[in-house]
Amino acid sequence: MSNPACRPVPTLAFDIDARLRTINIERMRHERLARFRAELSKLDVAGALLADPINIRYATDARNMAVWSLHSVARYAFVPTDGPVVLFEMGSTQHVTRGLSTLVELRPSTPWTFMIAMDRIDEKCATWADEIVDLVRVHGAGNHRIAVDRCEPLGIQFLVDRGLTVVDAQQPIETARAIKTDDEIASMQLVMDVCDEGVRRMRAALVPGITENQLWSVLHETNIAHDGEWIECRLLTSGPRTNPWYQECGTRVIQAGDIVGFDTDMVGPLGYVADISRTWVCPGKQPSDRQRHLYEIAQEQLRYNISLLRSGVAFREFSEKTWNIPERYVPQRYLSPVHGVGLVDEYPVVPYPQDFAAWGSDGVFVKNMVVSVESYIGEVGGLDGVKLEEQVLITDDGAVPMSGFPLYDAIEGGC
Structure with missing residues (x-):
């Protein structure tokens, strides 16, 4: 059997770090967020609640276990049309996205899918919904409409029961994403x-x-x-x-x-x-x-x-x-x-x-x-x-x- 330690290290085609330095990543982050907020303003919503990791990436550039979170909603972001962006990360992973300039606040998330919450779904979903509703109240300037990209039916019901009007977030974020900076x-x-x-x-x-x-x-x-x-x-x-x-x-x-x-x-x-x-x-x-x-x-x-x-x-x-x-x-x-x-x-x-x-x-x-x-x-x-x-x-x-x-x-x- 061959020794794995003797396997040649794959060569790089170019210096990836040097190429990354040619791109103004900080400017890109803020231009993307501004494009998305412009679309939210057209939709007349207080903001957006994003759970799709692709959408979170576009709006905040926060990258954390994207493929895993495609099927397990344990992190989400509140992007107000005008106000501080709040990212909710799984408690033990908050260090991964801390310090991003697009984020004003980083909070621990409240996952309420069955895999994590089990028979306490209603309790955890209520805690989650109360926190989102409070953000809309504080930063929505009286607007109770919120754009949501992905959410289980129970979560939507809890938001509606608390007085929010829920609309689709995919249209404004896809429209923003279509034209590249x-x-x-x-x-x-x-x-x-x-x-x-x-x-x-x-x-x-x-x-x-x-x-x-x-x-x-x-x-x-x-x-x-x-x-x-x-x-x-x-x-x-x-x-x-x-x-x-x-x-x-x-x-x-x-x-x-x-x-x-x-x-x-x-x-x-x-x-x-x-x-x-x-x-x-x-x-x-x-x-x-x-x-x-x-x-x-x-x-x-x-x-x-x-x-x-x-x-x-x-x-x-x-x-x-x-x-x-x-x-x-x-x-x-x-x-x-x-x-x-x-x-x-x-x-x-x-x-x-x-x-x-x-x-x-x-x-x-x-x-x-x-x-x-x-x-x-x-x-x-x-x-x-x-x-x-x-x-x-x-x-x-x-x-x-x-x-x-x-x-x-x-x-x-x-x-």
Whole structure:
């Protein structure tokens, strides 16, 4: 058995601390909070109660066990439209977020989910609700409306019984998150550079005999080594498992000539996402004509739809003009041709024209939005399929790809 101590230490692609110093993180924190508060003011609420760790991160930049708290609500924040931000942290972890300039006060939280409160839920929920209501009374200037992003039904009932009117917080915070500040754009480019490095290492590691899980782990390792945080999905598949899309990676051994497709969904440094997809053919066998054809069509769809994007284009107009998918690929088309990205996948999601009546909403692409443009090409019952995706920055002159990793043109044999 090999000695783990002899395993080479993974090399860094660049000095991550030096790159972080080029971003004005303090300015970014306060600009994000100001954007969110502006949206709360439009909604005419006293403030927002945030339990989703992504929303807490955006409004306060407080980072603490984000993935765990996605399923266990033990920390939350009160963000008044005008007044001091209060973060409620689990008592033994308060030192993690103490000193953030966005926070005026740090208090111990009162978790009241069944896992923690058990048969004392009503008691703990009442304590929690009384504290929130008191904050609204003190800082709401007589306004008893509060925006809430995530809360169990019992908690909502306790707030309403105490005289608050509860509205949705996701709309104002998603609207705030949609347009990025200059520092956010720099942060997202840093994350994409880490992602590109991970994808380069995956490409080098792709050889016959490697499993899907082993290949996927290369991106995770690169991300964590460069101060990244987590990866949202396990979307890497090979061969027949690429059709239909949305199967997650497993123990399958990749063979020469297999198509290998993946979607990064990588939450990297500073909590921002890099969301691109690439599809390759495993070395050792040339791509088949069928694989080349699928790849050519996916590239055409992606590049055409990217060409439609620029500041001022309406969502409906974009949808109506999107590339016309050949009929045999329509049933397994991707969920949407484009969606917003930021800390994670975000507003807006613009559907295909055939789906617009059911799912479409009016809106406009605006300068400094960041979106991911999607393509999946694979027919029902097909041997495999091709997944491509590019993350782009919306400008007045068009959409600028943020990834430097090429799509690899299968027609030239590079797939």
